[in-house]
Structure formats: C-alpha cells, structure tokens
Amino acid sequence: MQVAKALTIAGSDSGGGAGVQADLKTFQELDVYGMSAITAVTAQNTLGVQGVYDVSVDGVIEQLNSIGDDLTPNAVKTGMLFSEDIIEATAICIDFYGWKNLVVDPVMIAKGGAKLLQDQAVRALKERLLPLSTVVTPNLPEAEVLADMKIDSEDKKKEAAKAIHGLGADFVVIKGGHDSSSIVTDILYDGHAFTTFDSNRYETKNTHGTGCTFSAAITAQLAQGKSVPESIKLAKAFIQAAIEDDLHIGAGHGPTNHWAYEKRGALT
C-alpha cells in the first residue's frame, strides 16, 4: 500500500486542540501518514496559554534532518514557528531537501492573546518562508501584518491578498473566521483571479485550533496530489464539520471535532 506522507513543523498544544496535535489528527482522518518537527512546547488548555518553551534551533534542525534523511514528505505545513532563528533554520532545511507543497499557516497570536511568534520574526516569515510556499493561510489580523495595511472592506481584503502574493506565495487564502458576518468567506488568490469559499457561520465558542486544522487539511490533500483549489474546498468542508459537530471539551474555547468529517461521510 502506497501512503502519502505529510509533515507538520509547529508547536505542541498540551490541550490537544491546536498545533501539532490538531495537525496529526487531521492528517490521520484524511488518510495521510503524519510526521512532526516540534518548534515549541506550549502549556495550554481551552482557557488559554499558560507557558511557552521554544525548542533549540539545533533541536529543530535535527528533527528535520531525521525526517529528510529517511522520510520524504509529499507535503509540508508550518504552524507556530516562534522565533526568527527557527524560521531561518526551517527555510534552510525545506530548501535543502527540496520539499514541495508547502503550506504556511502564519500563526502569530493564540485566540486568548498569547504571542506565538515574536515581533522581530515577522520579517523572516515574509522574506524567508513565503517565497518557498505553495499556499499561505492568514486570518484577518495576520493578513494585516503580512500586507502591512488595515483591512476594513472586501476591496482591502483583495488588495492585501495581492500584496501577500507579491511576497512569493503561489496561492493566498485569507480566512474569514474573524469577520462578524453570518456567512464565513475565505478568499483564494492565485495571482490572477479570486475564488471565494463560503459557509454558514456556526455560533460556538469551540473554535480552538480552527486555523491549524484547516491548513492541515489543505496539506493532507496536497500530499495526495490534489490541486490547491480542490484542497481548499475539501479543507473548508472538513473544518465546517469539525466546528458544527463540536465536542464540548474543557471550560473555555474547546477544540473542534476532528472525527466529524469522516463520520458525516460514513452516514451519507
């Protein structure tokens, strides 16, 4: 049996809803063999982030070398990268091993406000990682930082997508989770045209790890040879199911349900 392999380079969430844990659960649900290189360990639950401990740059490089020397991934995603040095090391390794199908989720701040990327690391993200990326998936506040502009209209969102595309990503998806409208719209820009992906907003506080899960689903699809638009369509259906069928775990912002998409498929 030939199985596609995907790698996540990201932080660990002890609460299991975001970060490496969300990525591996998503890969597994989408029939992709999951691998991980951990950049930081967070002490985290549904109430917030209690601590952040970054892994040494040597530790990150050694994990990537272990994978690169034996287990070539068909697609790679990055999540929480924390520091300029970790971004630099990640970019060098991705380039060295020639890994393709890179999805960059430019994680900056956790929903509760904790910093998951140092301010001085934004430049490295823009200059070192985005030029290697197939897809970059900012939420609205991240798109504002990457494009260096305020986004307060649909036209501004499109202008920001163009600016981020100009940083070197092949495809830009600006996610709509932070909007307040009843329809959640993610927009995709491929350098020529825009495509929109709409869904009904589901009112819930259990949205911890939505961005990680969405970008991991895109990565799993790319690993299996799907096109970027096809991968985003599936990822949107995957996250919609995971949000709507919420698990009610923990007293704060609970995780999404990584089983839900498969379960729906089994029922239809």
Ligand SMILES: Nc1ncnc2c1ncn2[C@@H]1O[C@H](COP(=O)(O)OP(=O)(O)OP(=O)(O)O)[C@@H](O)[C@H]1O
């Ligand atoms: N309430 C909701 N109902 C339906 N879809 C949603 C909702 N919130 C987010 N989404 C979808 O989830 C995906 C992630 O979007 P979001 O903007 O929440 O990412 P994020 O802020 O990076 O997430 P996080 O930082 O919590 O991991 C997108 O595809 C978005 O459309």
Ligand SMILES: Cc1ncc(CO)c(N)n1
């Ligand atoms: C480790 C980690 N990565 C990403 C996020 C963003 O959801 C988070 N809260 N924690």
